[in-house]
Amino acid sequence: QQQVKQSPQSLIVQKGGISIINCAYENTAFDYFPWYQQFPGKGPALLIAIRPDVSEKKEGRFTISFNKSAKQFSLHIMDSQPGDSATYFCAASMRGSEKLVFGKGTKLTVNP
Amino acid sequence: DGGITQSPKYLFRKEGQNVTLSCEQNLNHDAMYWYRQDPGQGLRLIYYSQIVNDFQKGDIAEGYSVSREKKESFPLTVTSAQKNPTAFYLCASRGDLSEAFFGQGTRLTVV
Secondary structure, X not given: OOOEEEEOOXXXXXXXXXXXXXXXEOOOOEEEEEEEEXXXXXXXXXXXXEOOOOOEEEEOOEEEEEEOOOOEEEEEEOOOOHHHOEEEEEEXXXXXXOOOEEOOOEEEEEEO | OOOEEEEOOEEEEOOOOOEEXXXXXXXXXXXXXXXXXXXXXXXXXXXXXXXXXXXXXXXXXXXXXXXXXXXXXXXXXXXXXXXXXXXXXXXXXXXXXXXXXXXXXXXXXXX
16 A cells, blocks of 8 residues: 555666656555656655646656556656666655655666 | 755765664754665654654664754664665754655664
């Protein structure tokens, strides 16, 4: 119930391509879904987040798509760049709880 | 600059030794967290605290202890009961806007 399942574990794309990372959850009480980006040896940083009242949110090259009925959300990185090479984590939390549950991460490599 | 400061960046522990990892924030956040990161395991919650003098166990609290005597500080002690402490430890804080801010981490190694 508290898990967030993330796939794939690793992803390799060419420069200019689209990177897609998927997450699924079971607990319908989750109401906040952020994505974090982490570079080696650094702490994660918030990339983009969505709440279930919208189906899509876009910030620059990064888009979250949210499917409430399927209990899935995904991160799309358009025009992927070598500088996007990092580990990406999805997460979820619910109103009234301070717990933030993370997926296991996706290591993205963008080849030049 | 507002943010979260973790220290030290690298820490070495001998077998049977307790060590304490420091986490300080100046974001005026009520909630603070400790996560452990191992390759392929994502971020696993050790402890979290919603207010001063109160904290809750996360998913992997065994062998760890925390205190929250001040709003700004949430130190983590890795005790000798933690049999596999080598990992990257991340502290985070969270305010009303839901975004969690992370420190730069402490890499703990058993020698």
